[in-house]
Amino acid sequence: MSALPPYATIGQRTWYYTFRVICALIFMFLIIPILVIIPLSFNAEDFFTFTPAMLRFDADGYSLKHYMDFFTNPDWTGALYNSVRIAPMATLLSVGFGTLAAIGLAQSHVPFRATIMAILISPMIVPLIISAAGMYFFYSRIGLQGTYVGVVLAHAALGIPFVIITVTATLVGFDRSLTRAAANMGAGPVRTFFKVQMPLILPGVVSGGLFAFITSFDEVVVVLFVGSASQKTLPWQMFTGLREQISPTILAVATILVIVSICLLTMVEILRRRSEKLRGMSPG
Numbered sequence: 208m209s210a211l212p213p214y215a216t217i218g219q220r221t222w223y224y225t226f227r228v229i230c231a232l233i234f235m236f237l238i239i240p241i242l243v244i245i246p247l248s249f250n251a252e253d254f255f256t257f258t259p260a261m262l263r264f265d266a267d268g269y270s271l272k273h274y275m276d277f278f279t280n281p282d283w284t285g286a287l288y289n290s291v292r293i294a295p296m297a298t299l300l301s302v303g304f305g306t307l308a309a310i311g312l313a314q315s316h317v318p319f320r321a322t323i324m325a326i327l328i329s330p331m332i333v334p335l336i337i338s339a340a341g342m343y344f345f346y347s348r349i350g351l352q353g354t355y356v357g358v359v360l361a362h363a364a365l366g367i368p369f370v371i372i373t374v375t376a377t378l379v380g381f382d383r384s385l386t387r388a389a390a391n392m393g394a395g396p397v398r399t400f401f402k403v404q405m406p407l408i409l410p411g412v413v414s415g416g417l418f419a420f421i422t423s424f425d426e427v428v429v430v431l432f433v434g435s436a437s438q439k440t441l442p443w444q445m446f447t448g449l450r451e452q453i454s455p456t457i458l459a460v461a462t463i464l465v466i467v468s469i470c471l472l473t474m475v476e477i478l479r480r481r482s483e484k485l486r487g488m489s490p491g
Contacts (some may be wrong), residue, residue: 248458250275255455273459283456286444293440294354294423297362301419304363305370306412310404312371313378328368338365339432346433353435361429366419373418377411386473410478416476425464476478 211223251270252258254455261270277283308327312320315382330338343352345372351357381404389399405412429444434443 216336235354243437244458244461245465248455248462250455250458251425253455254457255357255453265450272458276454276456277459280456282444283441283460284438286441290424290441293358293362294420296359297366297423298416298420300359300363301366301370302412302416303425304366305415305419306374306408308367309378312377313381324371325361330365331368335428339429342429343432352420352433353438358430358434358438361433362423362426363419365418365426365429366422369418369422370412370415373411373415374408381407410481414475414478417475421468423473424467 215223233406247257247263247270249253249271250261251268251272252256258268262268305372308401311317312327313322317323319390336456341360342357342364346357346361351360364456385403385407386399390396394402413462424440425442427440427446429440430440431446439447441464445457445460450455
């Protein structure tokens with residue numbers, strides 16, 4: 208919202224500042240619980256609360272021992288290894304299938320586009336516990352339950368809707384005459400896709416991939432159903448730490464995940480702005 212014009216009425220000025228106060232309160236409500244865990248992750252004691260030494264800003268009240276435990280404890284390092292091993296593969300599958308689906312659904316001659324789109328994005332709408340239970344029974348019948356491939360495919364299914372939505376949004380401003388011009392110049396469909404279409408929709412593809420990666424890296428419900436002890440991911444280990452041993456290392460892990468999420472979301476915002484610039488450069 209732009210600055211108030213000098214001729215704004217009292218009611219407009221009141222709403223202008225009230226709206227900003229409301230937005231600030233909502234922002235504080237959402238962000239403060241996340242920010243609280245960051246100083247707690249440096250607690251020198253094995254507590255989930257601020258100690259008197261921390262409140263006095265005493266150096267002895269702060270420590271990196273929870274971070275050291277995360278990088279040295281086999282349970283945590285094994286879970287991190289599984290997450291790093293599963294999330295990139297699930298992201299690649301999500302990006303590949305999701306991009307192809309979005310391009311196909313963007314064609315006006317495809318029948319039942321709305322129905323197909325609703326089916327493809329249903330993992331975002333259906334409660335996760337239902338999707339997890341369905342995957343469990345399906346994978347049990349085909350022998351994928353408790354396997355690495357099963358977990359990757361399950362996470363890919365959860366990430367595909369994000370790729371479809373972001374790529375579809377990018378294709379809305381795509382100039383179809385560019386692909387027709389490439390075809391007139393003798394370029395085949397594959398060459399046209401990689402040389403003309405992909406560079407313009409790349410911000411949407413990468414944004415969808417980042418969302419798919421975050422979804423896979425943070426997911427815990429589905430992996431509890433379709434995974435096994437050998438596929439225990441970082442969120443699964445965090446859930447176990449809260450339920451069984453109340454490990455303060457969870458605070459350190461949560462802080463690391465918050466920082467990683469901020470970096471990824473910053474990349475998404477940069478790509479969104481780049482996409483808008485490219486869309487503006489494209490002829491109407």
